[in-house]
Amino acid sequence: MESHDGSDVSNNLEEDHKMRNLYRPATKKPFIAIAVSILVCLIACTPAFDQVEKVTFIAIADPHFCMISKNVHMKIYERSSQIMEETIAEVNKMEDIDFVVLLGDLFRDLEVWNLDGMRELLDDLSIPYYVIFGNHDVPPVRNKAVYGEDIIMGYAACKADFVMTFQGHGFNGHKYWWSANPAHWVHLVGMDTTKIGTWGGHVSRHQLKWLQNILSAQADKEVTIILAHHNLTTHGPDDEYPEWRKFRADNAGEVRKILESHSNVKLVITGHHHIADIRTVNDIHYVTCPSILTYPCRYTKFTVTPRMAKIETIPVKNEEIIAEALAGIRMKDADKPPSTVGQSDEKRAQAQIDLALDIGGLLEDSSETLNFR
Numbered sequence: 001m002e003s004h005d006g007s008d009v010s011n012n013l014e015e016d017h018k019m020r021n022l023y024r025p026a027t028k029k030p031f032i033a034i035a036v037s038i039l040v041c042l043i044a045c046t047p048a049f050d051q052v053e054k055v056t057f058i059a060i061a062d063p064h065f066c067m068i069s070k071n072v073h074m075k076i077y078e079r080s081s082q083i084m085e086e087t088i089a090e091v092n093k094m095e096d097i098d099f100v101v102l103l104g105d106l107f108r109d110l111e112v113w114n115l116d117g118m119r120e121l122l123d124d125l126s127i128p129y130y131v132i133f134g135n136h137d138v139p140p141v142r143n144k145a146v147y148g149e150d151i152i153m154g155y156a157a158c159k160a161d162f163v164m165t166f167q168g169h170g171f172n173g174h175k176y177w178w179s180a181n182p183a184h185w186v187h188l189v190g191m192d193t194t195k196i197g198t199w200g201g202h203v204s205r206h207q208l209k210w211l212q213n214i215l216s217a218q219a220d221k222e223v224t225i226i227l228a229h230h231n232l233t234t235h236g237p238d239d240e241y242p243e244w245r246k247f248r249a250d251n252a253g254e255v256r257k258i259l260e261s262h263s264n265v266k267l268v269i270t271g272h273h274h275i276a277d278i279r280t281v282n283d284i285h286y287v288t289c290p291s292i293l294t295y296p297c298r299y300t301k302f303t304v305t306p307r308m309a310k311i312e313t314i315p316v317k318n319e320e321i322i323a324e325a326l327a328g329i330r331m332k333d334a335d336k337p338p339s340t341v342g343q344s345d346e347k348r349a350q351a352q353i354d355l356a357l358d359i360g361g362l363l364e365d366s367s368e369t370l371n372f373r
């Protein structure tokens with residue numbers, strides 16, 4: 001990782017925890033008077049409570065939900081429905097989550113039945129959720145000769161259907177990108193990085209103009225968090241391999257330039273790569289989240305305050321699924337480019353597992369803290 005300092009943040013978290021403890025009521029009568037006196041004194045001496053304000057949210061990346069499909073190598077489609085159902089149930093049990101973000105690639109290929117099926121599942125969430133496009137959430141431009149007989153053609157929805165289905169979940173009107181304020185000091189920006197006909201990404205000129213305008217208009221917000229499916233910086237050692245450059249939006253540099261000109265932009269959260277990684281470029285933290293469908297089958301918890309973010313990855317509940325995903329990643333994946341030219345299948349599989357498991361320590365100890373500039 002290029003720069004971050006966890007020690008100060010840990011102290012901040014400890015302080016935050018201490019502050020919350022001050023609000024617990026005293027339960028033993030002999031100590032009530034003393035406790036109340038100390039409490040009043042401490043409250044008067046501590047910073048305003050809004051300084052420890054925080055939002056906590058779950059990021060679900062690349063669920064690739066589909067009701068009818070066989071597994072295809074690392075993508076264990078047959079389990080996608082179960083994974084989503086169980087993850088939604090787990091999130092509903094968590095008491096401290098404010099909202100959920102879905103980082104794109106909600107579907108195998110935007111099949112109409114999956115669009116309706118996913119909406120039904122997500123409506124079981126007991127908290128608000130926000131959605132952005134991934135490259136599998138647009139109508140596929142494919143042919144049978146390349147993709148085989150199991151692709152059911154002609155039943156894909158279009159981007160406008162996706163926007164209508166998830167209206168009110170970030171989308172507000174006909175635009176493919178959006179901005180929202182889940183808390184008065186948090187500005188969430190949902191981008192569309194998709195480009196029809198390729199799994200690579202691009203941010204349109206029209207959207208870049210909108211981004212510049214919306215960030216300028218929201219300059220007083222303390223924390224701006226950008227959500228995008230395609231990465232906006234390099235995250236893996238193979239990202240310069242020609243085909244793998246498609247993990248990054250092809251005009252990522254142009255987008256970064258706009259983000260860097262607004263000091264309130266602190267975090268960029270992406271999916272698409274199906275790995276866990278954090279990079280810090282010019283004081284903005286870029287976090288790419290692991291997929292819940294492919295190994296290591298994890299979702300990501302963000303706790304954000306005006307000064308820092310704490311990031312943890314959480315495995316899906318079912319260990320059998322994780323084992324199945326690990327076996328899937330080891331299968332020969334003939335239609336994917338090798339991570340390094342000339343590697344054996346085994347080495348290539350191991351390289352993918354290493355990528356999925358750890359770059360920058362995010363999954364090594366399951367949590368990471370980042371200071372904001």
Ligand SMILES: [Fe+2]
Pocket residue numbers: 062064105272273274291
């Ligand atoms: Fe994906």
Ligand SMILES: [Fe+2]
Pocket residue numbers: 105134135136229271272273
């Ligand atoms: Fe993707």
